Amino acid sequence: QLQLQESGPGLVKPAETLSLTCTVPGGSMTSSSYYWGWIRQAPGKGLEWIGSIYYSGSAYYSPSLKSRVTISIDTSKNQFSLKLRSVTAADTAVYFCARGLRQGYQLLWLRDWGQGTLVTVSS
Amino acid sequence: DIVLTHSPDSLAVSLGERATLNCKSSQSLLYSATKKNHLAWYQQKPGQPPKLLIYWASTRASGVPDRFSGSGSVTDFTLTISSLQAEDVAVYYCHQYYTSPWTFGQGTKVEIK
Secondary structure (H helix, E strand, O other): OOOOEEEOOOEEOOOOOEEEEEEOOOOHHHOOOEEEEEEEEOOOOOEEEEEEEOOOOOEEEOOOOOOOEEEEEEHHHOEEEEEEOOOOHHHOEEEEEEEEEEEOOEEEEEEEEOOOEEEEEOO | OOOEEEEOOEEEEOOOOOEEEEEEEOOOOEEOOOOEEOEEEEEEOOOOOOEEEEEOOOEEOOOOOOOEEEEEEOOEEEEEEOOOOHHHOEEEEEEEOOOOOOEEOOOEEEEEO
């Protein structure tokens, strides 16, 4: 099982930008068999998909977050990143990065997950 | 967006007994071209990330004990734990990957009675 690792500040001030990076061991980032995603979980709540990206850089975002989110990928560093702008307390959550399976144009289940990182939005 | 609704919200089952968890989709998850249901189940224990259990609604992921089984089609799906073990205490989520935005159910919490 692939061990993805999230990194970034654990505390972000309101109205600022949340920035996280996911590091992927090995060389699978350029494989067409996978896609890469971000999911979050507010304290005591369920899972919310934020967005996904291919190795080519094509990205898909949740409509509810699309205006504030950018996901990017740097295959040379084996990393992909999340930026969430203009954060509020409602963005406080554990943020997970994950690897999903891809078949053709279809993005399938999320197979491998990072441990998650708690990001708190507070002044 | 496709809404996934779990029932029940929580479930207490005796050790060794069967646990049945349901997930209902607001739209069909059956892809007509392949006749496959685009639904997965995950298990999440406290302080841990979700773990993939089932995909294509009924295919067990590698290393998942065979006491876990998935069934159902179109809009109604079930995860069954045939003989509950102490290590199965967790929240279980269904997830649709039929269409964007990908969505998850609110989860069913499984406890020991």
